Amino acid sequence: MQKNSIDIEHVLDELKHFLPSQTSLKDFIHHNSLHAFQHLKFYDAIFTASDSFGYHVTLELQDYRALYKIGRIREDVLCKIIIAHKGEENIDNWKSILLEKSFDESKESRIGNLRSYWKKLHNIDLDSAVQPLLFRLLATYLDQGISLWKFPDSGSGFLTSIRYLESTSISSLFNGKRARQLLHDTSTSIASLLNILVGKEEYFEQYLFDQQFTHRGWSGMITTIEQRPDTLYDTKRISLHDVVFIELLLEIDALDRMKRKRWKPLLQNVNEPPCKIVSKAMKSELNDVRMMWQDAFEWSYYDEVLAGIKQAQEKPTHYSNQQPVSFQALFCIDERECSLRRHIEFVDRNCETLGTPGFFGVEFYFQPENAKFYDKLCPAPVTPKHLIKEIGTESRQHALLYSQKTHTLLAGGLSSLSLGFASAVQLFRHLFFPKMSPAISDAFAHMDKKAVLTIENINVQNTENGLQIGFTIEEMANRVEGLLRSVGLIENFASIVYLIAHGSSSANNPHHGAHDCGACSGRPGSVNARVMAFMANHKRVRDVLRTKGISLPTSTQFIGALHDTAADQIEYYDEEVLTSTNIHLHKKNITAFEKALDLNAKERSRRFASINTLQSISKIRKAINERSVSLFEPRPELGHGTNTLCIIGSRNITKQVFLDRRAFLNSYDYKTDPDGALLTGVMRPIGPVCGGINLEYYFSRIDNHKLGAGTKLPHHVVALLGVTNSFDGDLRPGLPLQMIEVHDPVRLLVLVEHFPEIVLKTIQTSPEMYEWYINEWVHLVAIHPETHTFYTFSKGEFTEYIPLQHSIPTTSDILSIINNAKEMDSNYIVDATKENLPVYNLK
């Protein structure tokens, strides 16, 4: 065998870095689509990615200009941005360039150039010849439960399995002898195959990048499965190495067939020098223009928000704190809870709401009764050491029409004759009377309400697969303390403290994980809420807490609950622990929550074509609920669409500002944490969780074709791993069109209520955290808690920011504004953005 100096393993490692890292859809977790470029400054990163891989990373200039025309990008903000970047003296020149100059915006990317010579020189379409079979092989090999006949898997990797299959089958996957011989020859390596195909070694890396990026969906999926095999229930051994190996063989085989073996390596007749696919983008006028437009687009919104917050701070508060707090409710920081909190505060003026990541500070694996696997219920990067088991559930239901028997001949025939007519009736019912069924993913079914959870650990020896079952008193106390301190709730406890987790029900939606709680690894947070409530109610835990300076009155009780953000319903857990006085209060509170849900449903309905917002509330509630169980509804809810803000601080900052469900709200009290010790913990997940969500929406919105999943309507579910558009097509990572239409592609603005120097110190505690801010993947503003002045973070330091907008409208009747809001004319950004309401101050 020929000796190669090139290190193929190294090339593959580099390649893996740039491939999409979305896991199987069952474990959907939002992340920055361009995570591989995060070590660069935002604009350098996106333009580099764009030049390398051909992604679109900003809007088209005509879109920005149209946004400017409708006033969505403000002139004063634009001028300020131009001055900041180009200096006062060049403003007129640059302004005219931004507004008028025409550019050639065509995307030339480096990826794919080398491999395109097959087509150019030899008139051969290798992709069409190889991909259909390759994708089918991968799908059947990795299949989790669609096919009835299983891949004859040897259990020792993809390549070995293919070898085994080839040696035991009379028919072959390959056409020619050569490919078969190469497959079985143990001295064959990727390098030796590349020698046959490409010829010159200096092109190997570029060829492999080109090849794998023609189907980045599958390559990315392979890579994530290689790195995290436990993401599959039916685990499979596979590596990018094996896939590249087989793909090269299929290419050789296809060339042998099409050219009847008379072909030479690709590089025989190419004189173009090899090029490095990923290399930093050059400065260009066009990119500068794009950058300034995007900045202006973002700051036009931020400025309005900051002006709103400023205005609200200056006004004396209308609420007197004379009345005792009626109840406290902790919600997830999720921006979808932003409106529900507003409404519950409106319905019950004496309640207090707080926000915290929806796993409520308890991290564990959860095992539903009889389940064969554990579900992780905490943020994705955390690896829990505890297990919570569910005991005493009611029996589950099955859906007959999903039976795989219909795909066999005789049973299939009998079932067409019988089930066929049943399915007509079923379809009729689904269309006209949609309701929950076993086939619909039900947020409330994640855990059986009546089941018992093994929360308390009596004996630390009690473990299962290396996980401790339940938490000890000490562990519980630590977590309760951690939660309460992080949100600043350490005194003035109300009689009932609600822990309201969230999840989302939807039908016919492979992406439903993206609607559940991101802090619970894309699952509903009901178990976490229940577990935390149990811990905080535990007498011995409270004893420990008292020693740590938090004394919970005996009259105070915690109740876990789950809010279904699609159906707008709340289910409460373990209500039987309530004392008789609290039961009475709880009933009153439920009524308040129901009213708030009514208003929340109404507010959400303004964006839904199927619902008339002016209808009676009960009709809207019913319609909202039906959307979550309707097979034909590709938008059961709008997920994180429109998210733009993350506000860390007291509720007083935002209580009187209408933010249209666009803000992640994390409660935090700087007074209890003067030196920022807790702030580090609070801010650590903000980048990966909120920033990740925001950037995935940003990129899926801007380039829904390459970085998003395109429209949902033609999607095929493949191998229970992901979706493709067509039978011979590649997997489509990213978010589908129906989820991102309402989203304005704007980076996240993180607002922190603390002294700028403390905030600076906090973000610098770890390089990973600092990277988010210094490289501008999210914006950061500190609100001085005493002077209420804003400080923006840029180039490593905070500078004062005075909002350009002097006043924003005030309203006492936000519902009429919601009633009058118009639905978008189309999902084109300039139309779609009009659906997002401006900031209002609430009286």
Next chain:
Amino acid sequence: MELLLQFFVWIPLLVFLLVAFVHHSKESLLYKITVSATGIYTFLLLVLATLWGVNNSPALHLKLLILYATDSVEIVLDFYFDWITLAFALVGSILMLLLLVFSRYYLHRDEGYKRFFTTLQFFFLSYSILVFSGNYETLFIGWEFIGICSFLLIGFYRDRYLPVKNSLKVLSVFRLGDISLILVMWMSHHLWHQNITFAQLNDFSLVQQHFSENGAYTVLVSFMIVLAAIIKSAQFPFSSWLPRAMEGPTTSSAIFYGSLSIHIGVFLLLRTYPYWQYSITIQSSVISVGLLTSLIGISIAKVQASVKAQIAYSSVAQIGLMFIEVALGWHTIALFHFAGNAFLRTYQLLVSPSVMSYTIHEMLFSFTPKVPKTQSLLSQRIYNTIYVLSIKEWNMDSFQRFWLWEPFKWLGSRIQVFSFKTTVILQFILHIIALTLTLSNNKQSPAAELISPVYSIIAFFYIVKALSERENAIHAWVSLTGALLLLMFSVTILIPEFTIIQIYIYLSGIIVSFITGMYCLYQIKKLDNDTSLHYYHGHTYNNKKLGFVFLLSCLGLVGLPFTPSFIGIDVMLSHIHMHNTIQIVFLALSFMIIEISALRIYSRLFTGMHKHTYHAMAYRSS
């Protein structure tokens, strides 16, 4: 009661015309019109069925409209109603109704909302024409329309590569079926000496007599019918187009390839059963094809990891069983089987996205890792062999490519040596000669007998040239039009009674289409002086209307039913006699590829990925 039959064509036709004029932003209006009309349709159908049932269910027959008539030729819109019609129409209208309701919000805000509803309505019109048809000509109109709807709905997402590629691929398979039917019509016309109706086929003695007179020809006709049915119902060896047709929104895949369109082969067999039932050869071939498809279809379904493809292949296997049922004369069972299969597969396709959460949830509780079974070496070998074959779809896709596509490609690459100028000059000379011959009174001359087939061969080569043209769309368009004229002349120089009026009918369709097509092509050329057919241009992104006009020109040129060219082609065919074998072979081949050549121009220029990359667009592989 007969007169009622026409309503089932008028209603969808009217609605189609109505929705064509609704603005695309009026989603609710589009929905309300189509759904209420389909509701009325279903209601009327039930009324008719009741009346009909009370009157002892006689077969109904209605001669609606004479499209064209001379002494020897008569093209009639003819309708027929019996149990088969009732079953297909009822299942069709119920599914259509359910699918419309489903699509209302499913398609919400899709760029092609209106396009979807109009195409679906056009499909329903075609389906109605087909299931109510009373003769081959009427049936063919519906049949051909359905093919065009398929082309449009498979390529619904016209800015992506795979839908566009697959729409043309499926169409080219369909064309083989279309041509079989054209040949059936042509041969029937000559064998029966009239345009036979389905009502007449039920006349046992008539068919019997016909069979004894014509012997081998009848087997050939039956074979053509069966071939058309095999193709339209994706039976072996043509099954692999079916999963590739599932490119459009799930609802259109459901109604087309899950339920209605895919069962049309079964309908054709049921409808023509009285004709071929006594031929053991045909009966046994239908049974063998059905059986083979069932077994192979099931094996492919069992290895599929893609939900929609799995449903497609299971459905194909069930249709295989239906073929057997029809051949054995178990028609009631076949009808029930059809209805059940249509409903089941529609439902399965519509809920296919939820298989993810449902099955994953099931696995969470009931998954047990597979324990490798100890198998004998032989059974292991058999299993793995079948497994590999099934993954490769029993090579059906490469079979089709090899036999249906490659020969033309090969031939085309040989013909490209002739320059465009040469071919135009040659055409000009040929037209002059033909015109002189046509207008001369002495048509029965041996020269004409000789020239006529030569003309059809040359015409065929011109079409192949257009099909394989890579550089210039305008050249391809001119070649196609020239070929159509040559085809016409190849008939006219032979036939004494061919009148100027007939030529005029045919020409008017061609010339109008040619001119509008030319206009569109020049508009495209004006954009950036590039009409290469080497790659996709995707001009629809900026030129939607132009694209639509050009699509109509293509269909008009190649003879979309009801256009003058279509009638012209029909008339022309009826003038060719059974002994002109060469001529009919080349005419058939020409008509088979001419539609593909024209729509290929449309595909390349107007659909696919936009060649200007200033806006976001999908990867080729997605």
